[in-house]
Structures are given as C-alpha cells and as structure tokens.
Amino acid sequence: MKKLYALLLVVVMLAASLVACNDNNTNSEPTDQSKGNESTASVGEASEAVSEPENAGCWLPEKTWNTTLTWATAYNEEDSTSDVRYYEIWCEEDLGDIVSQAVVERSRWLESEYGISIEMVYNPKDGVVSYAELCAESDMPLDVITGAAHAIAPTLEKGYFYDFKEINAQYNDGKGWLRLNENYWDQNSMRDYSFANRVFMLTGDICLYDDETTWAMFFNKGMAQEYGIESPYKTVKDGNWTIDLLHEYCKQVTMATGDKLTWVAEDHNKWGMVTQSFDCIMFMMGCGQSMVAKDTNDLPYLRIDEQRNIDVAQKVVSMLIDENFVGFADFYGAWNSGVYDVETQMFANGDALFMPHSMTMLNSQKIKESEVDIGVIPMPKADEIQEDYSSSSNVYGLQMVAVPITNTANLEATLYALEAMAWYGQQYVTPQYYEKVLKLQKFRDEDAEEMLDLIFKNRTYDMAIAYNFSDMIQFYNKLLGGRTTDIVSKFDASRQAYQEAIDNAIATFTQQ
Template sequence: MKIRKLICILLIVCHGILIFAACGAENAAPVDTTAAPAETAEVTEAAETIPPPDLPKADYEGYEFNIVTRVPSGTDPWGSGEMAVEELNGEVLNDSIAERNRRVEEDYNIRIVQTSSENAAETAKKTIMAGDNVYDLFVADLFNMKKIAEENLAVDLNTLSNLNFKNPWWDHSSVRDLSIGKKQYFVTGDFSFRSYNASWIYCFNKQMIEDFALDNPYELVRTNKWTIDKFSEMIAGISADVNGDGVMDQYDRYGLITERSNTLGMFFGAGNLVISKDSENYPIITINTERGAATLEKLLDFMNNTNVRVSETDKFISTQPDVWKGLADIFTDDRGLFYSIVMYTVKKLRNMDTDFGLLPMPKYDEQQQEYYTWTSPWMASGLIIPITADTERASIIAEYLCYVSMSTVRPAYYEANIEGKFARDTESEEMLDVILANRVYDLGMLYNWGGVGYLINDMTKDQKTDFVSRWEKISTKAQGELEKTIEAFKDME
C-alpha cells in the first residue's frame, strides 16, 4: 500500500539530519545557506525492524503521569487531543492514541493524564516557581516551549541519558533546528502529529489546470521545474471579476488564495533561512543574503498584487466572521487555482466536489537540489521536561512514549488523514513524500531578535517591498539581541 511506502520513507528521513550551512563572517567568501537533503531510501517493513530503545525497567506503582497540553479554541484549533483521549470511539487516530497510552501505562505501571492549559508557559511558571511537582511533561506550541525554556524552567534534554535523539521516532530536523550550542530544551517527534499538520503546502484545483491548459504541476515537481518563476507564470491571467460588479472581492476568481505567512513559507521553500547555525551550533542571521533578497523580490511581486491573489489581509476577507472559512470557500467554489495552507487546513476541503492535488513549496530555481517545507511554529508541538519533574522517570516515559507512537500514532495519522481525507490521488501521496522529507524549523521565528522573525510577515501585510531598508533599521538591534541570547546559553554550559 501507498501508506506503508510513506511511513517507511519517513522513518528513513528521521535517520538523516538536515544540515544547514552557515554564513561566513563579513567579507568572507559567500556560503550557500540552503538546506542539505535528507536521505529518503525506501526500507521494507521499517517500523517492524527498528529495535526498541535501551531503557531501564521500572514499576511506577500506578503513578499519575501528568502532561500539560494546549486548549483548542476557535483561533487555535490545533490545541491538543494528541497526548490522551477520553475513550475509544472508532476513529483511527483517536484509538491509536488510546492504544499507545495503554501500552506505555502497562509497561511502566503508570496512568497518563492530560491537563489542558490556555497558556502552557504561564502554567509552567506558576507551578514550577512555586516548587510544585505536579506536571511531568509540557507539550504545546513552540512559542510556549521557548518561553518556558528562556525562564530556565526546563531541563536540558541533552543531559538525560534516557533520551536518544538519534532514534528515528524523534524529529531530527527539530533536534537540529531548535537547539542552541550544546543545549536542547525542547524537541518534537512521533508523540505529536501536529508537526505534520503544521507543514506548509499548496493545493491546486485540477479542473482549473485543465481549463486553462496549464502544465501538470505533478510533472513540474518531478522534473525539477516547479520553481517560483513557473508558479508566478501560472497564476498570472487567472483572476477575473466573475460577477461583473467592477470590484475584486470574495465572489471573484483568483490565481492564488493565500495569507501573509505564505511569503515566509515560500522563502523557506526556496532554500533560504532567517537564522542558520555556525560551526558550534550557535545561531547567525542569514535573512539578509543576496539570494534571500532576490527571493523576496520575486515573491512580493505577486503577494502584493491584489489583482492576482486574495489574502486574509484584504478588507472584504478580514471583516468576515470566519476569515479562514472565507478563504477556503473561494477555493471550494472553484474560484482559486492555488491555495497556500498548512496541511491541517486540508480537512476543510473534504467536501469539495472538484478534485484537488497537493504540492510542496516551489524551488527558487531549477538548480536547487531539494524541496523544503516550513513547519509553522504556531501549530507544531514541542516537548519539555520541567525542572521540578523526576527527570529519570520523565525521560524514560518520554522516550518510550515517542517510540510506541512510531508504530501506533504515526501510521494512524496517515491512514486517517492522508488516505482518507487529504490525498485524492496517488500523485498527491507521492507529493507528500516530497513535502515531509525536508522540513524546516527556524529559531528566528521563535526568538524574533530585533524583529527579524516577523520582518517578512510585516512587509507582506503592509504590501511593501522595502526589505533592504527595513533590515537596515533593525539589523543592529537584531544582532545585539542575538548575541545576548548566545551569551546566555554559553553561560549555562
């Protein structure tokens, strides 16, 4: 089955860590800041052949293992049901979480409970600073993880021998991208399906591709011709005032349905980084490369063109009760050629009559070796062990929980979402191999030193192209704040 092929490929991706090259010092020879590809060789029956972790045996005598997660809401539908469920209900993903927890609970004689919090960082601060050992793990969005870590409330995971981040059930991209120096305070892996949901992708309307006699996007990806220039060419000439009222609004047709974060998603997809790492794994700013500036010039040419795209920043969309439904409705009504979203949002297209396909972000040009996928930090989950926890117990359970998730939650996620809801054709499943092979996290978004993480989003929102002047205004502050962070991490070593 295709699903087994996807799982096997992802297992191998987890074995290979993407390596990002760092920029040299000023006046040094230019250094390529694009990501190196992960190996994606197919392995037969991979999940069954990978040995379990080498962990101590333990009987925790019915201990209540408490995990803090984020509360879902209207503006944050990604908040959690991923760590515990109330009961079996016949839904494959729900029941896989129950099965995972049952195995962990039986093997270590614990009871896993989930505590929902509207603000995981505040919950951590209140309980940990009070010295209360009430929570064993915190699992929430990466912004909350970063806040907990910078308050010195999290254990450096690299100091815990029971955690082995070389194991394939951990997301090696997150290990690489979210560490600073020798410190690793939070990470993600198979315990969480939200990092897959947080992958930035494109959907396309297959009927419109045919109606406008456009190139097959799947073939463009396969032949390395799926580039920003080709994308820009395809969306030109699609938009039209369908109802003839003389204004472009939610009732008309567009080449691109998007939001401000799409500029970032495509920036990363083109092999650029806001923050890279130096040879000692400390962050350096690389948003301001010639390639980065050239990429933004290409992207903003259509992201700022309201005759080509419709966005959540447009007044006729932003004033709707549900902005995101307003954008989705344009696509499901066959009035959008391409639609930039995170994978989670694809479920909103479930009832669309016209077939659609999934695509990775376009490359910068045909010379770029790999396709890259930005993982949205607002949606992806990280894991932290608080300093008040029993680190021996917490690390054993975290490692084992993630290990068991590899053979329960991960395949269930694909079965429930990719086979059943996301992919409507075998080509989309093939594209998912590409989408999930080279994912990117970026510390610049989390720390936002001097405003560098939000610079691109802000420029897109303002419909401006003044990247150079904006960068010059914040560069000194950004570098200064970055250096303070590095010094703080070095002081902890």
C-alpha cells in the same frame, strides 16, 4: 524521514505479526530486565481498532515505574481546530477514528507495560508556558508540557526548562533513555532549534500536530486542466516547480465578475492563488531561506541581508503583492476579521487555482463539503538550481515537548516515557495518521501519496521565527503591508534591534 518510514510500514507490514517486547514487572522500584526483540507493525483498516502489541519490540529494558506524570497541554476538545491536538499525547477513550484508537492503545501500553500513567492538565489559564512558570515559582507539580514552538522558545532564556542532552546523560550509565539520534525524534527541529548545542524542546512521532501544521501547496486539479496548465505533479517530479513558474501560472487565471476583483466568496471571482501573510515565511522556507543561520558553536547569526535571501525574498514578495492575480487576504482586513475564512471558502468554491496552507486545512468543514478535486504538492523551490523541495511548519501550532525544572521526583521516568511514546508513535500511531491524511481526506490519486512523501521528507525550521528575536516573525509582514520589495531598507531599520536580541540570548545561553 518519519512520514516515508510510516508509509513503508503501512504498505509492507500489513501482514506482519507483533513481536514480544516485555512483560509487566510489578515491582515498585524499576529493575532492568531483558530487552525486547525487533518488531514489525500491523495496521488495521480505517474501520478497525489498532492491534495492541503483545510486546512491542521497544529497545528499552523492562522497568515498572508505578508513577503518574503530570502533563500540561494548551488545547482541549472544545477550542481545538483539529482533533489530534486534544488527544495526541494521551487518550483513554476511543473517539471513533483510527488515530485516536492508536493513541488509546499507546496509553494503555505505557501504563500496563511500564507502570506509567499520565494526568493531563488541559488548557491552563494564561497558556501552558505561563502555567509552567507558575508551577516553578509556586512549587506546584508539573512533569511535562506540550506547547507551540512559538510559545516555548522565547521563554527558554528564563531557565524554566531542562536541556534534554544534559539531563539524559544522568541516567542509564551515561547513555540516557532518550535516543535522540533516532528518526522518531525530528532531527531537523533539534538541529534548527538547539541553542549553543543545548536542546530544550523536542518533537517527532511522540506528537501528531507537528505533521498537521506542515505547509504545502494545495491546487484545484480541474481548474489546472481548464486553463491548460501542465499537471503540477509532473512539474514537481521534473524538478521544475519554482516561484517563477507559480507566478506565471497565477497570471493565467484571473477573472472579475464585476468591475473589479473582490474579497467576497459569493462573487466567485477567479484567482490564480489565494493566500495570507504567514505564507510568505513558508514560501521562504520552501526556498531554503531562513532569517538566521548558526555558526560552528551552534549560535545564531543574521542572514537576511545575504544576497541569496534578498533575491528570493524580492521574488516571493513581488508575487504575493501582485493583486491582479493573487488574492492576499490581509489586504482586505485584519487576520481575525474573517478574511482567512473567506480565503478558504474561495478555494473550496473552486475559485482559486492554488492555495498554500498547512494540513489542518483539510479539517475545515468548508473543504470537507467542497466538490473540488484537490491535489497537493510541495512548496515551490526558489529556482531550478535549488536541489531539494523543502517544507516547514507553523510555529504557532507546531507542538513541542519540554520538561520543566519542577520535575525532580519523576525526571528519569519522564525521559523513559518520552522515549517509549516516541518509539511507539512511529510504529503504530504515525502510520494511522498517515493513512488518514492519504486515504480519508480529499486526495483521490496515487500522485498525492508521492507528493506527501516529498513534503514531509525535508521539513526545516527557522530559529528566528520560533525564538522571535525582537519580533522577527513580523519582518516579511512589514514588507507585504507596505507593498514593497525593498528588503534592504526594511532590514536596516530593524537590524540593530534584531542583533541586540540575538546577542542577549547568546549571552544568556552560554552563561547558564
């Protein structure tokens, strides 16, 4: 997948020179010229600027568009919890790190080589999707948006966004400018989020926050040694990293400093794992269990009551509500009451063996200041029968690109730009991000690099979570809140509402 490819670029191509792509064509109308040659990437050291391609080797024929795309994103510098959400699409000024430098170079390359610039609309009132709807209703210019999967997907039934497959076929003699089968486009997200073979949102190397929101299991290497636990790295490599083994390890680590375990970081209680409600979905995805699957017509159907899903869910929930060993933040207060910050602080203090979270955790000041030697491994499998480790992303943050129907004059240039940006992202931006994650964060061993490859290699998605049919994203939270593993009864209570929502969506998408 794209992270493995990026790592190979970093290791193999340090000495490679950049090969020609194209010269700037100053004609106001786009004209086809020769294609560029294949390229290799040169990645500088962390302190160096990214080498700008003389000619990037992009497959796209030379065209000069002389246009500016209006692009809305939900984030800005002030409210972003991670640097890259602010500048992952377009950056005009080096912000002092290797990743922003790479995005700056992509921005300059797109403008100088193809005559395409981008005017960003940051953090529009009421959210980026509402802004797209407002533009459609008010005939305001808007060409592209970047937003969370959970924000975009539920609104697709309204018809405000194009199907990429349909509009792409209108250009380049029917072949289109988007090569959607290339691995710089996230193939699994297209497979899992498409509806009736229609693709309304994309992610991949054009973005960075899809990687930042990828879930993994972080662990305290010193505590693992202290309690005589086999190296989690070895366990993963041997194929034995499962939910049952995780629960067993958690049971080996517990200590109350007072009469009972408390959710106060300063008390320094010891936990086998600290966790929170969204982790349940991520555990299920790690076990290969989505709430919906799709039939041969690419239409969703419920599978919560399939026996395999029931068995795995009962195992996961039983572990998460085992309060003697697992610290479940939501049992101590609402999600926005500060209990999640306490969770992170406990792990940063060295008081928990395991903590599942997205890569964004590494940006936390608590983690940056921590003296804990942190390791990273994939989410556990359901059992040893499961063949591959799997991961997923937080749909509240997973960034997707969508093109609103307000884009008419710039539609072809937009598709062309998206392809160029995704291609360039794989060549030059993603490798810098990968280096940042591998070398500039808390991982101090070579095993972590191999684990990151596993984590990013098989990232899958649950359509039910993004489209959120009748609030399905809360299904497992209801089990956890009731401290029950009775998944069948909980599902029976909501089955009709879920099915009606899915049926309505199917009717809409098949009739559009």
